[in-house]
Amino acid sequence: MYSKNKTGKVFLVGAGPGDPGLITVKGRNCIAGADVVVYDYLASPVLLAETNPDAEMIYVGKKGGDHTLPQDGINALIVEKAKQGKVVVRLKGGDPFIFGRGGEEAEVLIAAGIPFEVVPGVTAAIGASAYAGIPLTHRDYTSDVAFVTGHEDPTKAESSIDWKALATGIGTLVFFMGVKNLPTIAANLVSNGCAADTPVAVIRWGTTPKQKTVTGTLDTIVDETRKAGLKAPAIIIVGGVVNLRKTMQWFETRPLMGRRIVVTRAREQASDLVHQLTECGAECIQCPTIQVVPPPNWESLDKAIGILSQYDWVVFTSVNGVDYFFRRLFENGLDVRSLGHIKTATIGPATADRLRAWGLKSDLLPESYRAESVVKAFSTTTLKGGRILLPRAREARSVLPLELTRMGATVDEVTAYATLQAANNAEDMIARLAAGTIDMVTFTSSSTVKNFCRLLPPDRAERLMQGVTVASIGPITSQTALDLGLSVAIEADTYTIPGLVQAILGYRG
The missing domain is CATH 3.30.950.10 (Tetrapyrrole methylase, C-terminal domain)
Incomplete structure (x- = not known):
């Protein structure tokens, strides 16, 4: 990006016609490097999410007949911010120079002696x-x-x-x-x-x-x-x-075209599900109900890492467990060579793929993606007298450690991460539910179900969910939903994100 000096710089950036994938590479880079983003009604929330967390975000409307700030005010605003030495992105729907009034803004910047660049966008036409x-x-x-x-x-x-x-x-x-x-x-x-x-x-x-x-x-x-x-x-x-x-015509014929689907997965992990549903035509409303965070302290995990030589197996039950374990391993000055003598087991192909990304291949991959299947897979292995490390969520189910212990193993269950109630746009989602403009809610874990239900006003929950299809990633998540009073219409046969999407596509309700 532009190096800052006494006078800042303004980038007149075309955001494209709506699909956030249609912005240019340069436009995306400008957004990420801006100190101030002045944006319009048509700017995609996906693009706005890519700004620097410290960037100042200023909405100026430009919705037909309803301008939060008139054009003269916008002109004065971008001049003022640039004169403060800031890098300003004026983010406009479509292309700045095709009915975007970018030419008028450029003239104002020239008159004020402020450097600027124009980043073209895909025009709506x-x-x-x-x-x-x-x-x-x-x-x-x-x-x-x-x-x-x-x-x-x-x-x-x-x-x-x-x-x-x-x-x-x-x-x-x-x-x-x-x-x-x-x-x-x-x-x-x-x-x-x-x-x-x-x-x-x-x-x-x-x-x-x-x-x-x-x-x-x-x-x-x-x-x-x-x-x-x-x-x-x-x-x-x-x-x-x-x-x-x-x-x-190709776009409007996609199988989920126009369906409005709530994604409750943690924001940092939701991209795969959002991308796949969007590619099928759905409008995804992101309402992350959980946030994945480090544990309250690293004491138990650090202790286990310090005695890795004593373990025979490490069992990973999620992508998060893999990531947090290896990050902490490296922070302790070790690397994957410390696990050279240890066998590994993983629940689900996504977890196995993430383990492979850290340099290890899973020795045991159960046929299905739940704790009970891991126990079954271990039934052909002698565990008596063996020691197993199980780094996972603080809130995880107790089935796995109990069953492995019954098979004769010593199981050290350590907290590698925690899930918390996430800050989200719950008010917007509840308003949409009340208006009947949400078609489906997806759940990818029991935690997402529990936290979603906590968001709903108890006296209105049943009424808000009337007519809304509930889609679950697997039987454990479905059972949690049923226990909390939700009716599950869709359950994935394969307990993965692609499996959930396929189940949604196959639903004929």
């Missing part, structure tokens, strides 16, 4: 049309395209748009911010020579799981849009290329 299956140009249809503001005041005495040229001289038209003025746009095009049966598409929330597309013609699109209830933010595409959507 390109992103939303592509995700709707509409190529803006095509050799068989048109070789020209025009981007037009749709936000002109319909009461103006004279339009600054050359409607005659647009209606008869351009193959594809893309109108930004024009849903409110759609009747005027359609009427102006037809009255200036555009055929009434010209295909039209209106795309709302393009490139996001909330995307919805309505098609028609210039003489029907107003009614079709009204029937569908489409409002801003949306773009309008006019031209023959709209017909290609019939065969080219």
Whole structure:
């Protein structure tokens, strides 16, 4: 990033049309290195989460008809912050220089003598049309395209748009911010020579799981849009290329398209589940109910690490157990060579993969992913007189150490990490549940279930969960949910994140 001096610097960054994956690498780097981020209504929370924890976050609205801070105020704000020597990112939906008022902001910065850079973004015209299956140009249809503001005041005495040229001289038209003025746009095009049966598409929330597309013609699109209830933010595409959507649409046909799914897993571990569900079309609402933290003290784990030579086995029951054990091992000045004589067992392929990442291959991997299966796997091994180290969560179930002890082993169960109730957006989630806008809640452990239920007001819990599908990663988690009064509709056959996603995809409820 830009090195700081007496005068800061401003980056006018295009965040893209909605899908956070469409931001440029440079744009993402700017966000991560900023002291101040001034962002709009359309900026993805995923991108905002990538800021420096110490960065100042300032929301300035820019929602149609509801500006938290007017443009003159935004201009003054970015100048003020830059003059304080700060690196400022002005994060704008789409591209800064395409109906993003980035040019006006650049002029203000030039007048104030503040250095700036423009980081282009994927404009909504390109992103939303592509995700709707509409190529803006095509050799068989048109070789020209025009981007037009749709936000002109319909009461103006004279339009600054050359409607005659647009209606008869351009193959594809893309109108930004024009849903409110759609009747005027359609009427102006037809009255200036555009055929009434010209295909039209209106795309709302393009490139996001909330995307919805309505098609028609210039003489029907107003009614079709009204029937569908489409409002801003949306773009309008006019031209023959709209017909290609019939065969080219790909985004809105995904199996979980539009489903709103709550992910309760710890935020630092939720990315796999969020990514896989999002790829299938779901809108994920992250409400982490647990936070994985170090234990209150390292005494028991440090003691075990100090006598590793006395152990015959180390059993890892989770990815967290692996990570916390090895981090502490290294902090004690040791490495994987200290385990050269020890055999290892892991619950689940994800845990085995994480162990392999630390340089060890699991000697024992049970057929299924629960403590009882580890006990069964050990039944063919002589444990009598052996010593087993079990580094795991402070709150873990007692089945495993009890059964291994019954088999004749000495089991040292030590706390490698703890799970706590996480700070989250519970109020937002509860409001969504009350409004009936959540379709499913996913649970990946008993802890996530317990802490989720603690978030719900006791007198409203049953009512809030009516009509909400509960998806569980496995039988232990399901039993916890049932014990707490939740009805489990989906349970993974394979107790992994991919297994949970497959179970969700196969659900026909």
